[in-house]
Amino acid sequence: MTIIQLEYLMAVANYGSFTLAADRCFVTQPSLSMQIKNLEEELGVTLLDRSKKPVIPTEAGRVVLARATETLNAFARIREAVNEMKGEVAGSLRLGVIPTVAPYLLHLFLPSFAQQYPGVQLEVHEMLTSDIVEAMKRDLLDAAIIAGGTGPNDISEEELFSDTFHVYISPQNPLYERVNIRIEDIDPDQLILLFEGHCIRDQILELCQQVQTLRSPYSFECGSLETVMRLVDATGAMTIVPGIALGSMTPAQREQVRPLARGATSRKIVLATRRAYVKQSLIKALSASIKEAVADDLA
Amino acid sequence: MTIIQLEYLMAVANYGSFTLAADRCFVTQPSLSMQIKNLEEELGVTLLDRSKKPVIPTEAGRVVLARATETLNAFARIREAVNEMKGEVAGSLRLGVIPTVAPYLLHLFLPSFAQQYPGVQLEVHEMLTSDIVEAMKRDLLDAAIIAGGTGPNDISEEELFSDTFHVYISPQNPLYERVNIRIEDIDPDQLILLFEGHCIRDQILELCQQVQTLRSPYSFECGSLETVMRLVDATGAMTIVPGIALGSMTPAQREQVRPLARGATSRKIVLATRRAYVKQSLIKALSASIKEAVADDLA
DNA sequence: TGCCATTATAGTTTATTTTTATGATATTTG
DNA sequence: CAAATATCATAAAAATAAACTATAATGGCA
Numbered sequence: 021m022t023i024i025q026l027e028y029l030m031a032v033a034n035y036g037s038f039t040l041a042a043d044r045c046f047v048t049q050p051s052l053s054m055q056i057k058n059l060e061e062e063l064g065v066t067l068l069d070r071s072k073k074p075v076i077p078t079e080a081g082r083v084v085l086a087r088a089t090e091t092l093n094a095f096a097r098i099r100e101a102v103n104e105m106k107g108e109v110a111g112s113l114r115l116g117v118i119p120t121v122a123p124y125l126l127h128l129f130l131p132s133f134a135q136q137y138p139g140v141q142l143e144v145h146e147m148l149t150s151d152i153v154e155a156m157k158r159d160l161l162d163a164a165i166i167a168g169g170t171g172p173n174d175i176s177e178e179e180l181f182s183d184t185f186h187v188y189i190s191p192q193n194p195l196y197e198r199v200n201i202r203i204e205d206i207d208p209d210q211l212i213l214l215f216e217g218h219c220i221r222d223q224i225l226e227l228c229q230q231v232q233t234l235r236s237p238y239s240f241e242c243g244s245l246e247t248v249m250r251l252v253d254a255t256g257a258m259t260i261v262p263g264i265a266l267g268s269m270t271p272a273q274r275e276q277v278r279p280l281a282r283g284a285t286s287r288k289i290v291l292a293t294r295r296a297y298v299k300q301s302l303i304k305a306l307s308a309s310i311k312e313a314v315a316d317d318l319a
Numbered sequence: 320m321t322i323i324q325l326e327y328l329m330a331v332a333n334y335g336s337f338t339l340a341a342d343r344c345f346v347t348q349p350s351l352s353m354q355i356k357n358l359e360e361e362l363g364v365t366l367l368d369r370s371k372k373p374v375i376p377t378e379a380g381r382v383v384l385a386r387a388t389e390t391l392n393a394f395a396r397i398r399e400a401v402n403e404m405k406g407e408v409a410g411s412l413r414l415g416v417i418p419t420v421a422p423y424l425l426h427l428f429l430p431s432f433a434q435q436y437p438g439v440q441l442e443v444h445e446m447l448t449s450d451i452v453e454a455m456k457r458d459l460l461d462a463a464i465i466a467g468g469t470g471p472n473d474i475s476e477e478e479l480f481s482d483t484f485h486v487y488i489s490p491q492n493p494l495y496e497r498v499n500i501r502i503e504d505i506d507p508d509q510l511i512l513l514f515e516g517h518c519i520r521d522q523i524l525e526l527c528q529q530v531q532t533l534r535s536p537y538s539f540e541c542g543s544l545e546t547v548m549r550l551v552d553a554t555g556a557m558t559i560v561p562g563i564a565l566g567s568m569t570p571a572q573r574e575q576v577r578p579l580a581r582g583a584t585s586r587k588i589v590l591a592t593r594r595a596y597v598k599q600s601l602i603k604a605l606s607a608s609i610k611e612a613v614a615d616d617l618a
Numbered sequence: 619t620g621c622c623a624t625t626a627t628a629g630t631t632t633a634t635t636t637t638t639a640t641g642a643t644a645t646t647t648g
Numbered sequence: 649c650a651a652a653t654a655t656c657a658t659a660a661a662a663a664t665a666a667a668c669t670a671t672a673a674t675g676g677c678a
Contacts, residue, residue, distance in 0.1 A: 021322075021394070021397065021398065022321065022322060023320075023321060023322055024635090026397075037655075037656095038655070038656060038657095039654085039655060039656080047635095047636070047637090048636070048637055048638080049655085049656075049657095050636080050637075050638085050639095050656090050657075050658080050659095051635070051636050051637070053656065053657065053658090054635080054636085054657090054658090055635085057657085063397075063398065063401045064401070064405065065401055065404070065405065070655085070656065070657095071644090073644090073645080073655085075655095075656090079404075080401060080404055083400050083401065083404055084397055084400065084401060086400075087393065087396050087397040087400050088397060090393045090396070091390060091393040091394045091396075091397060094386065094389045094390040094393045095320070095390045097386050097389070097390075098320065098325075098362075098383055098386040098387060098390060099320065099362065101382050101383065101385075101386050102362045102363070102364055102379060102382065102383060105364070105378075105379055105382055106363065106364065323666090336624080336625095337624070337625060337626095338623090338624065338625080346666090346667070346668090347667070347668060347669080348624085348625075348626095349625090349626075349627080349628095349667085349668075349669085349670095350666070350667050350668070352625060352626065352627090353626090353627090353666080353667085354666080356626085369624085369625065369626095369674095369675095370674095370675080372623095372624085372675090372676075374624095374625090619678100620677105620678090621676105621677085621678080622675105622676090622677085622678100623674100623675090623676085623677100624673105624674080624675080624676100625672105625673085625674075625675095626671100626672080626673065626674085627670105627671085627672070627673085628669105628670085628671080628672090629668105629669090629670090629671105630667100630668080630669080630670100631666100631667080631668070631669095632665105632666085632667070632668085633664100633665085633666070633667080634663100634664080634665070634666080635662105635663080635664070635665080636661100636662080636663070636664080637660100637661080637662070637663080638659105638660090638661080638662090639658105639659085639660090639661100640657100640658085640659080640660105641656105641657080641658070641659095642655100642656085642657070642658090643654100643655085643656080643657095644653100644654085644655080644656100645652100645653080645654075645655095646651100646652080646653070646654090647650100647651085647652075647653090648649105648650095648651085648652090
């Protein structure tokens with residue numbers, strides 16, 4: 021039994037396929053198959069049910085996987101502890117970022133982070149919250165930037181900054197002249213939102229106490245805020261945008277932004293990690309970098 | 320970084336010597352030295368201070384060792400979990416047994432245990448409590464049979480049986496005709512005990528409220544109860560023997576045994592293991608075997 | 619300083635792991 | 649239903665890693 025065998029086993033369990041797992045482990049499929057076979061022989065049990073597609077662990081496999089996860093975490097912590105002792109921040113970090121944050125935040129901290137920590141290989145994936153949660157469970161992501169409270173309990177959150185909601189409104193809209201807009205003033209039929217899956221959509225609906233699925237005539241499959249804003253302009257409607265997006269708007273777009281009256285109209289943006297995760301020093305560095313970048317941007 | 324490297328590192332830390340550690344790992348010294356060197360190179364830190372005799376871990380070494388212990392425990396638990404799932408009790412178990420129990424207990428359970436669990440390789444070491452505690456700390460023993468309450472807190476105890484103290488008295492002694500003997504009747508100068516280090520000595524002294532070191536004319540360096548009993552016979556003195564020893568006495572010796580009056584004149588014999596230790600299924604099997612054997616012996 | 623014990627290094631052998639090539643099996647699709 | 653495709657297993661060769669033997673360097677101690 022070796023660490024590599026455990027890693028291969030976890031990869032197969034995560035990807036549901038020997039071939040794909042081998043790819044991701046940067047070895048050929050026979051190498052991986054052999055190691056899994058050796059592990060099964062040594063333990064005297066079948067760990068994976070190859071008859072199913074995707075390949076799933078047997079009962080024994082699940083037991084071993086649970087222990088293997090602990091072992092691999094403890095193993096990774098060794099290197100982690102040494103790095104921390106040396107004061108080095110190094111390694112790779114796979115980061116998921118939700119689409120309503122990514123375009124407005126990444127450019128703020130990525131360059132300075134990369135410069136400050138040349139030993140860190142940061143891999144950013146723009147993903148919806150649900151995909152992020154799934155990926156973290158399957159150990160395909162080390163951390164993620166999501167809205168606070170939208171993930172499950174076994175993911176711990178560290179607040180990065182608070183993000184206030186604003187109204188982006190078409191000049192043709194009757195409410196355009198208002199200095200600020202109250203939630204009660206918003207006509208749900210005039211509100212264009214991102215398609216389902218974006219957590220900001222749910223947060224806004226909750227804010228408007230429109231818990232049921234909104235079906236406005238303009239409920240297009242808008243994948244980005246930019247698209248939503250263009251659609252707002254074209255239709256005379258409005259939308260709600262996160263404060264983080266304001267910094268990346270053109271002066272003309274900025275003219276169309278109105279503050280939302282009343283408190284509690286904001287979301288917390290957090291750095292989410294699996295509890296008891298190992299790359300603590302990297303995550304600490306990343307968190308500090310982002311907070312600093314956001315503070316600088318506001319100033 | 321491999322599991323083997325971590326095992327080698329732990330071995331050197333435990334034995335304080337590359338050569339000895341290599342011996343115990345069943346490899347040659349250069350093999351072990353190479354692996355340690357590779358580990359140090361990969362982590363980029365020196366783990367062992369070779370200038371000291373015995374070799375001691377550096378600060379980085381201590382950090383790595385702490386994590387490595389966790390990793391190796393988690394690693395061992397994988398096999399453990401599989402064995403438990405298969406209902407198999409297999410593996411090796413290094414057991415320490417105190418000298419006042421070993422000669423009277425081992426033959427009771429060892430044969431039936433070996434027969435019932437052919438997959439278990441049991442290695443028994445007769446050792447004093449202090450040596451047992453030290454050996455368990457250094458992971459040279461998996462479990463031990465000791466008197467309850469004589470070990471440190473980080474060792475957990477499971478009671479195996481209660482062992483009542485008796486008086487073994489020379490026929491020449493004035494108290495020989497008594498049916499039972501009270502503690503107060505015992506003349507400390509007539510009491511022969513095992514040499515210091517045997518926990519039973521301390522327990523008896525405490526019983527007799529003779530906390531100070533007893534200095535009878537017969538305070539020889541008696542290493543075994545058998546020797547003490549012969550000395551008792553030769554000098555007309557007496558000693559205190561554990562009940563477990565009665566079963567192995569000759570009929571003539573048995574004649575010289577008197578019960579000790581008053582309660583609380585017994586010790587608990589326990590199976591001690593490091594907390595959070597891994598070989599749970601083996602230890603459970605051993606414990607059950609011993610309890611059964613002791614019960615059978617009394618019947 | 620020289621001896622003894624201990625660890626490090628070099629070169630060789632052995633063992634293990636990986637790869638390439640290919641075969642077997644199951645699933646999908648025309 | 650059969651051909652095509654995808655996926656995992658197996659076999660032999662190549663590459664890599666680990667072990668051994670022999671020997672050199674080092675470090676304490678008389």
